[in-house]
Amino acid sequence: MMIPPEPDRDSAPWWEAVRRHELTVQRCGGCGALRFPARAVCNRCRSLEYEWTPVAGTGRVYSWIVNHQVFLRPMKELVPFPVLLVRLDEGEDLLMYGGLAGGDAAGLRDGLPVEAVFEDAPDGAGATIVNWRPRAAAP
Amino acid sequence: MSGLRDRTAIAGVGYTPFSKDSGVSTLTLAARAILAALDDAGLTVDDVDALATHRVGDSTPPWVVAPALGVPEVRWYLDQFGGGSVSHSVVAQAAMAVAAGVAETVVCYRAINARSEFRMGGTGRGPAPLFDVQYQAPYGYFAPPQQFAMSARAHMNAYGTTHEQLGAIAVGQRANAVKNARALKRDPITMDDYLASRWIAEPLRLLDCCLETDGACAVVVTSRERARDLRQPPVLVSGAAWGGGDSFFSGAGSVPSGTDLTVTEAARIAPRLYAMAGVGPGDIDVAELYDCFTYSVVVQLEDYGFCAKGEGGPYAASGALALDGELPVNTHGGFLSEGYVHGINHIAEAVAQLRGTAGDRQVPGAEVALSTAQPGYVLAGTSALILRSDR
Incomplete structure (x- = not known):
């Protein structure tokens, strides 16, 4: 984080x-x-x-980037890393950001079904963030 | 709705040199650019009665610049919060102040040490204090190249826009900068150079990004009548529009850019901008389109009506944007190659083109120019001017 x-x-x-x-x-x-x-x-x-x-915590990938530039020093150990923009299944205008949990950035595509994964900061800082994991498409 | 049409004029333009390390304060940069602009107009500080700028905590405000220069009496000033998206609104509001009779001679300036002191989204400055940032920064997402990369990817997904189409903009603008002695980057580049440049945030490469620049630029705005008595041929402020909507990922269904990253606020302001000037996209001889990144040119070609939605990439790659093309764009090399003073150097270049003083890069017979601000990411607003020669 x-x-x-x-x-x-x-x-x-x-x-x-x-x-x-x-x-x-x-x-x-x-x-x-x-x-x-x-x-x-x-x-x-x-x-x-x-x-x-x-909400269900499910959505579809709308857009994404793969960040390479080290804008802040803590990024140095993490690059390259993807950032996703996800449309929640509950509404076209409900958009959330997050990292990719599992899977390969090369597999990202428009409309890829994903689900929310909660990640607790390991440092005991009391912070949790939301990442997104690819899932099987809904029937 | 003619509003401000042709009531005011840009009478002077001034620059400092552009560099990676000015070695001086933003106050010094501002003073140098303002004095140069006044000299260009045939005016002195004693003629100035208003100052206007914008900043994001990275520069010197009018109420410091005015006493430093010895402005006799400040009747109006503008210290606008914001980055590139508000750049053109500064001149637009100066025109409004002059048209309203509140001020007679306004110097508009932007002075930044954007490489050596306050780098956007990087060393020396934290993320902007916007409420959206809390939902993005924990994922390492807060810098402008990332934000525009996200939009560029969405545009690629929706319309098949390609890397080579973005590259055509970088290569083409560099060719213009070769003809501009002020430009920071004057070595020609090829598509191979573009495709070999390193990733910053996929799908954007280093050569998709503008140049972090130290420098300042200033323009003098006064009434059309007064401008006609000054040293330079007046360049009229023929149309001006600015505004915006909600932040773009926040469930703002009423805003065009609310949930569609491939549409910007430029699409909202363009109709009233053209209406004020009484022209349309087909009347524009030169367009200086805000090129913080190559992609922002693509989306503005669409949103200002030069091509259909989704056709910005093919249009940019067609050769139409060259100096001898159908729509010369970023004739000075733009922020990608001339330098990045956050918007105002687009206005200054448009003035040069309309005066007919752009030298080797002059578009013959240019009479009407569009100059635009960042099209509406981050602050979800934008601003733009239509300028025309007074002949």
Whole structure:
């Protein structure tokens, strides 16, 4: 982990859920739309009411990179590494980033089915991140 | 909706040399570029009544530059937060201030030591303080080449855009820089050179990336009438547009770029930009398109209406962007080869082309130019100008 997560006041519940190995998004209390990342207001109906709701943790790869450049010193031991952008199965506009858990970056392709894998920082820092593992396609 | 059309003009342009290590402060760079721009216009500091810039915590603000230069009275200033995406809005807002009668002579500048002091997304500076970053940085994802690589991959997935099409932009712009004495990179490159350059963030290579540069550039904005009395032929601010939407991965379904990385905010502002100037893409003689990376040229060719969505790669590789092509693009070599002052050197080059003073790289008879800002990643906004010669 190059940079530890820095939750803000809106996103703290999301990061706490990730710490428990649960993947969640917000559900608007007004129109029911799901949204991510965390924000206090719905940009469709402008309701301030929401709840955190679990999602399946499955999605499809929308885009990815393979990073080679060492932008920060801690990256030096990790390059080259992929970063994925994943569309969650619950909605076209629910996108999450993450690393690749298992598999080879050469096997990444548009629409590849993936599932969330939670990775606890080994240093006891109390941080957990979400990576993505290729899975068999849904029937 | 003619708005600001042809009411104001760019009357002067000034540069410092571009380098990898200026050895001086951003205040010194700003002062040198501003004095050069005023001299170009036939004005002095005593004529200045407003200053405008943008920065991301990496440069000297107007309220430091003004007293350092001895500006007699500052009637308006702009200290815009933001990077390349707001670069053209600085000049647009200066034009607005002049048109509103708030100020008469505005110097717009950008002064950075982007190689020796504050490197984007790298040594010397942490990630930008944006709320999105917390969801990206833990995966080692925060630097501009990575962000544009992600978009480039999505464009390749959707439309079959190729490495060679990106390479054609790098090679073609270098050929323009050969004709530009100010350019940092003036040795010609080939497609083989491009394809052999090392990966930065796949699918982008080193030669897809602009040059981290120390330097400054300034332009003087005043009324059309006043510009006509000055030293240089006026270049009119004919159209201006800026704005944006939500951050692009955050479930913002109403925003074109909300969940589709292959569309930028340029697609949103282009119609009102052209409408203000009363022209269309077919009227543009020269386009200086923000080229922080080769890919940003591809997507802007589409989003500013020069070709259909998905056709930016083939269009770029067709030869159309050359100095003698259908749409000369980044005639100075762009940020890829001239240097990267975060946007304003595109405006300065457009002015040279419209004055007809671009020397070996002059596009004959250029009368209307488009100059654009970073098309809307990171801050999910953009800005652009249409400039035209006053003849």
